[in-house]
Amino acid sequence: MSIPADLKYTPSHEWVRVEADGTLTVGITHHAQDLLGDMVFIENPAAGRTLAKGEECAVVESVKAASDVYAPVAGEVIAANGDVEASPEAVNKDAYAAWMFKIKPANPADVNELLDAAAYQKLVESEAH
């Protein structure tokens, strides 16, 4: 259950859900929150901001450490989740419910370059060794 099959992933541990209208919802994976521990601060990109693929666009901080969140594809931020900024612990409770921001991708085909669940699973396993 920690790597849902219906989502896409990045090597930097973001998850991406492709919505029916082609927009993307982004968060950090269960594995990422597990590595970081108790979340205490989240900063999302402002709606309207244009992102390049791989651009540092958000920050998640646990008691232990700060970690950057990267844009999974190029696009425009169309929404940011104020609820997770107010309650960062939501990411620890359910990383896939606690989305961070939504993007309208510049090129819808870019999502095909993201990892599927099986590929992400392999990546997590390889990093454990």
Added chain:
Amino acid sequence: MNQAALKQTPLNATHRELGAKMVDFGGWDMPVNYGSQLSEHHAVRSGCGLFDVSHMLPLDIRGANVRAFLRRLVANNVDKLQVSGKALYSCMLNEAGGVIDDLILYFMDENWFRLVVNAGTAEKDLAWMEKMNADWGMGLTLTPRRDLAMIAIQGPDATRVLNEALPGVDPITSTLKPFNAAAMGEMFIARTGYTGEDGFEAMVPAKSAPFFWKALMEAGGKPIGLGARDTLRLEAGMNLYGQDMDETTSPLESGLAWTVDLKTERDFVGRRALEASEVTKQLAGLVLLDKGVLRSHQKVHTRHGEGEITSGTFSPTMQQSIALARIPLGIAPGEDVEVEIRDKKLRAKVVKYPFVRNGKILI
């Protein structure tokens, strides 16, 4: 990571059974948390937490010259220790006045002091002490006590938990004053800690440590990892070696002037360098006013110039970010400074620390 190369404490298997998340901590395989660092932190402030601190090294120094040796070796004055079991916190300095390590010394008798030194510096400390022992012709015996495990029992409920776990300890827990220790058979029990709460640090033979740990848990003690140990000590305003001070920093610029005895004529290593040096910085507390988390090495801008955060975290008790920072002298509590966090400058207030003691916020 080669796990086989990591050193293990006598409680390693116990931590694994408890499902701890283990990390490489300066070459030791140690628990960083047993689930949630935040709950562990709160457990110590409100109840009783158990810490495996067996990676730290107890060191016995024996011989007729032990007091004379320590008078020269450390910056605080061991002549403050006249009653058996009394403890002293001190820095051990190099000739340049930098901090080789911070340690606790227990006076046992005129032929025996016990020291506890940091894990990461233990070998370096031992080599330094052996060299001084030889150079000064002291003829002392230094015995590292890796045969002992060390468990810290901390929090408002610590006395009850220890009494319940260890039958017969009552006469010690009911009379032992803070910063004092007493022997009980093969055990050594000190009323010391690194959390800002009441509590004990108990040294026990390594082979009895797992049984003792379980008894403490059955009495209500909660296992606490190194993650919460760091947030607790920072709230308590206690320095961490390697972060808040090291061989390149003066104790007088690290919030440790109170541990350096310059009143007596005693000649100790580093004294001349300290007296020749000009103190231009201070260690100050910071509370972040904007949203974010202060971390070590972030730059601090003050009206007297730049400084740097040495330890920063999110304070679970205060629910905001706090830090220790080395900043220019002349910046007083109550003043605002700016901290560079990523591409922003955030507002922080200078405060007098500790931030939290005995469960209460002092800021």
